[in-house]
Amino acid sequence: MEKNDILTVKIEDLTADGEGVGKLDGFPFFIKDTVPGDVARCAVMKLQKNYGFARLLEILEPSPDRTEAHCPIARACGGCQLQHLSYEAQLRFKTKRVADALQRIGGLSIRMAGEEPGEGRDEVLLYPALGMEEPWHYRNKAQVPVGKARDGSLVMGFYARHSHEIIPQESCMITFPEAQTVLQTVREWMRRFGVSVYNEVSGTGVLRHVLARKGMRTGEILVCLVSRKRRIRHENELAEMLRSTVPGFATLTVNVNEGRDNVILGREGYTAFGPGFIEDEIGGLRFRISPESFFQVNSEQMEVLYGKALEFAGLRGEETVWDLYSGIGTISLFLAKKASKVYGCEIVPQAIRNARENARLNGLGNVTFYEGAAEEVLPRWASEHPEERIDVIVVDPPRKGLDLRCLETICQIAPERVIYVSCDPATLARDLALFRERGYRAECAQPVDQFCQTVHVESVVLMARAE
Ligand code: SAH
Numbered sequence: 001m002e003k004n005d006i007l008t009v010k011i012e013d014l015t016a017d018g019e020g021v022g023k024l025d026g027f028p029f030f031i032k033d034t035v036p037g038d039v040a041r042c043a044v045m046k047l048q049k050n051y052g053f054a055r056l057l058e059i060l061e062p063s064p065d066r067t068e069a070h071c072p073i074a075r076a077c078g079g080c081q082l083q084h085l086s087y088e089a090q091l092r093f094k095t096k097r098v099a100d101a102l103q104r105i106g107g108l109s110i111r112m113a114g115e116e117p118g119e120g121r122d123e124v125l126l127y128p129a130l131g132m133e134e135p136w137h138y139r140n141k142a143q144v145p146v147g148k149a150r151d152g153s154l155v156m157g158f159y160a161r162h163s164h165e166i167i168p169q170e171s172c173m174i175t176f177p178e179a180q181t182v183l184q185t186v187r188e189w190m191r192r193f194g195v196s197v198y199n200e201v202s203g204t205g206v207l208r209h210v211l212a213r214k215g216m217r218t219g220e221i222l223v224c225l226v227s228r229k230r231r232i233r234h235e236n237e238l239a240e241m242l243r244s245t246v247p248g249f250a251t252l253t254v255n256v257n258e259g260r261d262n263v264i265l266g267r268e269g270y271t272a273f274g275p276g277f278i279e280d281e282i283g284g285l286r287f288r289i290s291p292e293s294f295f296q297v298n299s300e301q302m303e304v305l306y307g308k309a310l311e312f313a314g315l316r317g318e319e320t321v322w323d324l325y326s327g328i329g330t331i332s333l334f335l336a337k338k339a340s341k342v343y344g345c346e347i348v349p350q351a352i353r354n355a356r357e358n359a360r361l362n363g364l365g366n367v368t369f370y371e372g373a374a375e376e377v378l379p380r381w382a383s384e385h386p387e388e389r390i391d392v393i394v395v396d397p398p399r400k401g402l403d404l405r406c407l408e409t410i411c412q413i414a415p416e417r418v419i420y421v422s423c424d425p426a427t428l429a430r431d432l433a434l435f436r437e438r439g440y441r442a443e444c445a446q447p448v449d450q451f452c453q454t455v456h457v458e459s460v461v462l463m464a465r466a467e
Contacts, residue, residue: 001024001044001047001052002044002047003044003045003046003047004043004044005043005044006041006042006043006044006057007024007029007041007042007043007044007054008039008040008041008042008060009022009023009024009029009031009039009040009042009054010022010037010038010039010040011031011034011035011036011037011038011039011040011063012036013036014035014036014085014093015030016097016426016455017081017455018081018082018454018455019031019032019034020032020033020034020035020036020038020040022034022040022042022054027050027051027052028050028051028052029042029044029051029052029053029054030051030052030053030054031053031054031055031056032055032056033056033075033084034056034059035063035065035066035084035085035089036063036065036089037062037063037064037065037066038059038061038062038063038066039059039060039061040056040057040058040059040060041056041057041058041059041060042054042055042056042057043055043057065085065086065088065089066084066085066086067083067084067085067086068084069083069084070083070136070173071083071172071173073167073169076160076161076167077157077158077160077161077167077169078158078159078160078161078162078163079158079172079174079454080173080174080453080454081453081454081455082453082454082455083173083453087131087135087452088131090131090449090452090453091128091129091131091449092128092129093455094129094447094449094457095126095128095129095447097425097457098126098129098425098428098445098447098457098459099112099126100425101425101426101428101429102124102126102425102428102429102432102442102445104429105426105429105430105433106428106429106430106432106433106436106442107433108122108123108124108429108432108433108436108442109121109122109123109124110123110124110126111123111124111125111126112126112128113125113126113127113128122441124442124443124444124445124461125443125444125445126444126445127444127445127446127447128447129447129448129449129457130301130304130308130446130447130448130449131449131452132298132300132301132449132452135449135452135453136173136174136452136453137173137174137175137176137177138174138297138298138299138300138301138452139172139174139175139176139297139298140176140213140214140215140216140280140295140297140298140299141175141211141212141213141214141295141297142172142175142176142179142182142183142210142211142212142213143209143210143211143212143264144156144157144158144169144183144209144210144211145157145158145159145166145208145209146166146190146197146198146207146208146209146210147166147197147198148197148199149166149168154187154190154191154197155167155168156168156169156183156186156187156210157169164200173453174452174453174454176214176216178212178214178221178246178247178248179212179214181245181246182210182212182221182223182242182246182249183210183212184245185238185241185242185245185246186210186223186225186238188241189234189237189238189241190207192237193233193234193237195207195232195233195234198228200260200262203228203260205228206227206228206229206232207225207226207227207228207232208226208227208228208257208264209225209226209264210223210224210225210226211223211224211225211226211255211264211265211291212224213278213289213291213295214248214278215278215279215280215281215289216280216299216300217280217281217282217299218278218279218280218281219247219248220248220250220251220278220279220280221246221248221249221250221278222250222251222252222253222277222278222289222291223242223246223249223251223252223253224252224253224254224255224269224291225238225252225253225254225255226254226255226257226264226265226266227254227255227256227257228256228257228258229256230256232254232272235252235254235272235273236272236273238252238272239252239272239273239274250274250275250278251271251273251274251275251276251277251278252271252272252273252274253269253270253271253272253276253290253291254269254270254271254272255268255269255291255292256268256269256270265291265292269291269292276290277289277290277291277354280295280299282299282302282303282306282330283303283306283307283334285330285333285334285337285358285362286358286361286362287328287329287330287333287354287358287361288328288354288357288358288361289328289354290328290350290351290353290354292348292350292351293327293328293348293350293351293354294327294328294348294351295327295328295330296330296450297450297451298450298451298452301448301449301450301458302330302450304448305421305448305450305458305460306330306331306334307334308446308448308460309331309334309394309419309421309460310334310335310338312417312419312444312460312461312462313335313338313339313392313394313417313419314392314417315335315338315339315392316338317338317339317340318339318340318391319339319340319341319391319392320339320340320341320342320343320388320389320390320391321335321339321341321342321343321390321391321392321393321394322342322343322344322345322378322390322392322393322394322413322415323335323342323343323344323345323393323394323396324344324345324374324378324393324394324395324396324397324406324410325345325346325374325395325396325397325398326344326345326346326351326355326369326396327346327348327351327355327396328351328354328355328358329344329346329354329355329356329358329359329367329369331394331396331421332344332355332359332367332369333358333359333362333364333367335392335394336359336364336366336367337364339366339391339392340366341366341367341368342366342367342368343367343368343369343370343381344367344368344369344370345369345370345371345372345374345377345378346369346370346371347371347372347373347374349371352369352370352371355367355369356369373403374395374397374403374406375403375405375406375409378406378409378410378413379405379406379409382409382412382413390413390415391415391416391417392415392416392417392418392419393410393413393415393417393418393419394418394419394420394421395410395418395419395420395421396421396422397422397427398423399423399424399427400424400427401422401424401427401428401430401431402427402431402434404434407431407434407435407438408438411435411438411439411440414465415465416464416465417462417463417464417465418435418440418462418463418464419460419461419462419463420432420460420461420463421458421459421460422458422459422460422461423450423456423457423458424457425457425459428459428461432461432463435463439465439466440463440464440465440466441463441464441465441466442461442462442463443462443463443464444461444462445459445460445461445462446459446460446461447459448460
């Protein structure tokens, strides 16, 4: 077999990146834009020793799970990888990804909810992924690069898959609808006032990214310009324009990023118009959100996710709880309503400021937030408070998972329960195995679909200390 050979395969599986996998005499090919159940004609693109890549030419027999993508640029854009898969199949895919990771990476045994328990086996009960009724326009945040198209015109949109080419994008099917008007208005403002586009190759120009966020319950909209320069000119004019075009527009901020790498946000910024934050309501609590703070992108599913975390925590009102990687205090405050005392820890200063304000805003006096890295704050706290008993620890780390030092300190503190909220099944599985070696058994796992139409998977796991 060689490059450009044509082959016909039946797609059997989907990778974590959303590529279909079909086998020819046991030799696997990865084929973008195919889904399990398709029979596809493809052209070989690249051959490695144990696998190859092929390009889809034609679907000969569509899978029963295949559906028409809603978005005209779904194939080119890197944002949604699963639009051509029915939503029900997307949820099955996500449940399976968690199952596969826990088994293959974590070495754990799985029992699907509804199945009989295995005899004397140590099994994690896995529930099917919880999805949305309307899995569109759910994102409360848009974060788009600003650049130049090949013809020199101004574009805002998405990076094409695996590239730094920006694909202009007129309407996004998963982001809140007003985001488009925000982008159009910013583009118009740039044209009118000659604001220059940042060039990542030469490191010149001004505007790098535009970020917009909406409080889905309150309707408040924040716009943040990511700028290479410390000061942006004509910002008042932009605020004025946004006020007249975007209903709910509440604040305009500037984030300064002078760096040459591809990190999106810089450390500092200022407010050009309005309060510099928006507020939203989740689970009956009110939250203040700054542009630099992390906030789950799917407000509706966030309630489901944190509701599960709270349920797994099994609080009766007497407990002392830690919430590590606490962001603006969302989970901490959910817990604070049901616990005696809550400690939170977070590394981003703006998020800590939001978290403290949020505790005050909701009249919750039983929460203390520590600013710093969890792997430093927790060991220090533990050595300074050897007598204090902790009943539950919740962790919600970034994709890379838990720092080993943090994980070991959690096990030394030895709470009865550990709740792990994760946006990456692979690092979750790795960490569950480490917890297991240290006496924590994963009891159950619940994937929650926070990122409909994409391959991303969020889940929450309950661990208990073995007796
Ligand atoms: N629980 C929050 C935030 C989860 S996202 C929520 O659900 O909204 C993970 C958070 O961890 C981010 O806010 C990030 O800023 C923070 N973070 C990243 N590395 C950290 C570290 N080493 N120590 C503490 N917090 C960290």
